[in-house]
Amino acid sequence: MRYNPFTHHRFLTNAVIALFVIAFLLSAQAGELKPLADIAWLDILGEGGIVLMTLTWIAALLISRPPGKVTSFLVLGLGLFMFSASLDLFDEWLHQPTNTWLTWIESLPAPIGMIFTSLGLYQWHQEQYVLNRQLKRREAQHREHELVCSITGLYKADYLQAVLKEQLSEPQPLQLAAIDIRGFADFNAEFGFIEGDRLLGEVSELLLMNCRLSDVVCRYAGDCFMVLMPNTSAVQAKELVAQITSALSHCAFKVEGEKHAKFQDVTAALVGSMQGDTPHSLSSRLHAKLQQQKQQRVSHCEAVS
């Protein structure tokens, strides 16, 4: 999600604009225009660049971050730094009388701003620690935001392949499970894609809830999810998959505008790593097993009916 600086961060945006305008008014009120020959254009380029870059960082923060303590500290800190830098920049055009209070105003805000920014960065570190804990089970040691599925917030297949490659080089056994929603195409056809997306989101949350902190849950394709279980025996993995399928089948999903909840049925398959396995060989084996399970269920249903 992106934030609108003028609606989500009205106070901070106004404060930054006000600091820039005040810097200009203070310089204009006390200073005299310099003759063109005295203007150091290289200094203007350097100091103007600092002001512009600081404003760009502020804009990036306001667009990317939600309102809160961390954003306020960072933006106000950078705002104060930008205020001092702007006074420095306007000095290049406007000659200021020496030993005035303006010299104080020019020097003080920058260090105060840096203290604010440092406090903000410390708070950011604390916040990231909490977020990293929340992200456990969604990712292993790497963060690759472009590989995250926007519907479920889970990593996609490419990420899983990369993590598998790393994990397969470890001596401990790993298990890989596939969980596929049954009849998802029919669900989409009956209730629409938006509800289908919502169901995918809810299924992801349930999967995360039922996995351990060391597991990694990915959206593999369409309605198929995979759970990577490092350092896990086949018995443990079977138990975990049974818990996941049970939780999913008991989940009463509320379709918008429908009176009754919809319960989902899933097909699950599980494979363990073998000596010499590659990400491709392991996922191919899992895919084949999943297809086999689906086929068995179809045959079973046909036999019953």
Ligand SMILES: Nc1nc2c(ncn2[C@@H]2O[C@H](COP(=O)(O)OP(=O)(O)OP(=O)(O)O)[C@@H](O)[C@H]2O)c(=O)[nH]1
């Ligand atoms: N809402 C939604 N649907 C998707 C998305 N990606 C794929 N699909 C749909 O998921 C469906 C997957 O179809 P199938 O692989 O036949 O799955 P299924 O109907 O569950 O079939 P079985 O697994 O054999 O029971 C297709 O209708 C796709 O259009 C998505 O991001 N959002």
